[in-house]
Amino acid sequence: MFRGLFQPMHLILILVIVLIIFGPGKLPEIGAGLGKGLRELKKALSPDEKDATIELKKETQDKTEKKA
Numbered sequence: 001m002f003r004g005l006f007q008p009m010h011l012i013l014i015l016v017i018v019l020i021i022f023g024p025g026k027l028p029e030i031g032a033g034l035g036k037g038l039r040e041l042k043k044a045l046s047p048d049e050k051d052a053t054i055e056l057k058k059e060t061q062d063k064t065e066k067k068a
Contacts, residue, residue, distance in 0.1 A: 022030060 019027070
């Protein structure tokens with residue numbers, strides 16, 4: 001169903017439509033916002049080791065408190 005959806009001609013057509021709608025002045029802002037959003041998503045999906053360690057310590061403390 002989606003075979004060949006993103007062929008080079010399709011991508012060029014999408015780019016032309018985006019240029020017509022937003023204009024060339026807005027594209028850097030849109031790109032920056034999109035990049036920032038993707039960075040935040042990546043950061044949220046891969047937590048730091050420090051955060052994972054703190055979460056693991058909390059879980060073990062909760063388990064030991066429930067046993068006592």
